[in-house]
Amino acid sequence: MDITIRLAVADDRDYIASWTAGTFSWGDYIADALGDWLEQKRSAVIVAEVNGLAQGVGRIRMVSDSEAWSNAMRVHPDLRRAGIGTAVGEAMWQWAKEAGARVIRLAVEDWNDPARGQVTKAGFRPIGDWYWAQRGVGDSSPVPEGNGGQRVKGYEAIKPANSAEAEPALLSWSGGELARAAHGLFAIGWTWQRLTVSLLAEAAKQRMLWEGRPGWAYAAPFDDRFEVYWIETNPEDSRAMVRALVERAADSGSDTMRAMVPDVDWLIQAFRRAGFETGGITVFGLAL
Numbered sequence: 001m002d003i004t005i006r007l008a009v010a011d012d013r014d015y016i017a018s019w020t021a022g023t024f025s026w027g028d029y030i031a032d033a034l035g036d037w038l039e040q041k042r043s044a045v046i047v048a049e050v051n052g053l054a055q056g057v058g059r060i061r062m063v064s065d066s067e068a069w070s071n072a073m074r075v076h077p078d079l080r081r082a083g084i085g086t087a088v089g090e091a092m093w094q095w096a097k098e099a100g101a102r103v104i105r106l107a108v109e110d111w112n113d114p115a116r117g118q119v120t121k122a123g124f125r126p127i128g129d130w131y132w133a134q135r136g137v138g139d140s141s142p143v144p145e146g147n148g149g150q151r152v153k154g155y156e157a158i159k160p161a162n163s164a165e166a167e168p169a170l171l172s173w174s175g176g177e178l179a180r181a182a183h184g185l186f187a188i189g190w191t192w193q194r195l196t197v198s199l200l201a202e203a204a205k206q207r208m209l210w211e212g213r214p215g216w217a218y219a220a221p222f223d224d225r226f227e228v229y230w231i232e233t234n235p236e237d238s239r240a241m242v243r244a245l246v247e248r249a250a251d252s253g254s255d256t257m258r259a260m261v262p263d264v265d266w267l268i269q270a271f272r273r274a275g276f277e278t279g280g281i282t283v284f285g286l287a288l
C-alpha cells in the first residue's frame, strides 16, 4: 500500500467526517474540530493519503517549550492494521522533534487495546494512571446530596484565589501523594502537561484557581461542563473538597462536572461517593 504523508488541509474535512462518524459509541469530534486545529500555531494535523484520499489522521502540538501532546489519531476502519497509524505517528514524532520537544505524551483509555498496542509498539512507556470522573450537577444531578436541586447546608465553600496563592498551592501539592501519582502532570481537558507556578498564577488571574480550607483546585466552566483540571487536597478533606467543587459547578450553571484524577485511591473514592462515574486512562510518554 502506498502511503503519502502530508499536512491536513480544510478540504480533507468532509472525507474524514465520512469515516470518523462512528469511531466511538458516541461518535467522534475530529471533523468538527479540524477547522480550528488548522488555524492553531505550534501545532500540526498530519494525514496519510492512500489513493489520493486522507485515510489516516493525527494531531500534534507543543504545550510548552519542551512538551508535545498528541491526540486524535484515527485510521479508516477498513484500512486498519496496515501501517497507516504507524506512518502518521512517525511524522508526528518527527514534527515534535523539530519543534524542540524533549517529550511527547498522549493518553489512551484502558479499554482501547488497538491504541495501546500502537503506542507501545512506537516506543511509548506508561507514565501514569488516571481516571476521568463525571456526573451531572444542578438539575442534571443524579444524587440528592450535593445538588439535586436542594442545596446542601454547611458545606465548606471554596473561593477564587489570588495569584499569590499559586506558589503555596504548588508547594503543598509537590511534596504529596497526588503529585507523585500524577508525575508532576495535570490535565486541561484531555491534554496533560507539567504543572508550574506560572500556570497556576495565570489560572488565578482568570479566576480559575480556587482555595478553601479543604484545598486548592484549578477549575472552570467550559461550554456546559465544569472542568476540574487539578486538585490539591488530603485524605481527610477530600470529600469536602469534592463537595465544594460540585457546589461551584452547580453555581456556574453547568450541566455536568468532569475531573481528571490521578490514581490515588482515597481521591477516586471521594469522587465515587459523591456520585461520579469513573473510567481509567493511561498517560504514555516518549522521551526524544
Ligand SMILES: CC(C)(COP(=O)(O)OP(=O)(O)OC[C@H]1O[C@@H](n2cnc3c(N)ncnc32)[C@H](O)[C@@H]1OP(=O)(O)O)[C@@H](O)C(=O)NCCC(=O)NCCS
Binding pocket: 023, 072, 073, 074, 075, 076, 079, 080, 081, 082, 083, 084, 085, 086, 087, 107, 108, 109, 112, 113, 114, 115, 117, 118, 119, 121
Ligand atoms: C489506533 C489506530 C489509530 C491504529 O491504527 P492502525 O493503522 O491500525 O495501526 P498500525 O497498522 O500502524 O499498527 C501498528 C501496531 O499497533 C498495534 N495494533 C494496531 N491495531 C491493533 C489491534 N486491533 N489490537 C492490538 N494491537 C494493535 C500492533 O502492535 C500494530 O503492529 P503490528 O500490526 O505489526 O502487530 C486505529 O486502530 C484506530 O483508528 N482506532 C480508532 C480510533 C482510536 O481509538 N484512536 C486512538 C485514540 S487514543
